[in-house]
Amino acid sequence: MRAVIFDLDGTLIDSAPDIHAAANRMLAEIGQEALSYDAIRGFIGNGVPVLVERIMRARGLGAEGHAALLDIFMRHYNADPATLTRLYPNVRGVLEGLADGGARLGLCTNKPEGPTREILKIFDLDRLFEVVVGGDTLPVKKPDPAPLQAAAQALGRERSVYVGDSEVDAETAARAALPFALFTEGYRKSPVAELRFDAAFADFTDLPGIVARLAPVPA
Structure with a gap:
């Protein structure tokens, strides 16, 4: 059997609209002007x-206020984490198909574990994921390979594939020595050709075939 481990934001869900809304509510609370959607999306x-x-940094604020602003952002985001967030097309059916086919599914994201689990629950995906490693689950986060290695070890499968959308995900997979499938419609900042990947796809219906190729199971 095989394991498939996913990133979350920009891979399974388009969460940038809700992150943008929470960020601007945070800025408004401290009397700062809003930032554009594209600017916030680029910070994810x-x-x-x-x-x-x-x-x-974009608003010229001193670093000493970081902890307070982090708390404000999380308060706004946790209050409304999925009003504008959507699953990418075909995600649900592909995840269910992989699980029904015997693959064990995990999640490795830099989003804090609490909001991650809440979003999975909102979209009724929590039942599909056996392992969830968030950005605060371990003392380190991606691109350190430890979170991805922990997810793979917990799933107990030597044949594992990591699926993500960004430079951070590509580096994490390389450092963890796992095959990487790049979802090209997420939040990457570089051209596809500049990222390290073993396969790339724009439509989730292509993923099962990619997983079968990158993590073959002996007959």
């Missing part, structure tokens, strides 16, 4: 603390 990928750091 290295976890919420880094997201807040980038927002602060």
Whole structure:
């Protein structure tokens, strides 16, 4: 059998609209002007603390206020985490098909574990994932390979594939020595050709075939 481990934001879900809304509610609370959707979308990928750091830098705010702003952002985001968030097309059916076919599914994301589990529950995906490793589950986060290695070890499968959308995911997979399938419609900042991957896809219906090729199971 095989394991398939997924990133979340920009891979399974398009969460940038809700992250953008929470970020601007945070800025409004401290009397700062809103940032554009494209600006906030470009800040996603290295976890919420880094997201807040980038927002602060964009607004010229001193680093000493980071902890307070992080708390404000999380309060707004946790209050409304999935109003605008959507699954990418065909995600649900593909995940269910992989699980029905015997694959064990895991999640490795830099989003904090609490909001991650809440979003999975909202979209009725929590039942499909045996392992969830969030950005605060371990002392380190991606691109450190430890979170992805922990997810793979917990699933107990030597034949594992990581599925993600970004430079951070590509680096994490390389450092963890796992095959990487790149979803090209997410939040990457670089051209596809500049990322390290073993397969790339734009439609989730192509993923089962990619997984079968990258993590073959002996007959």
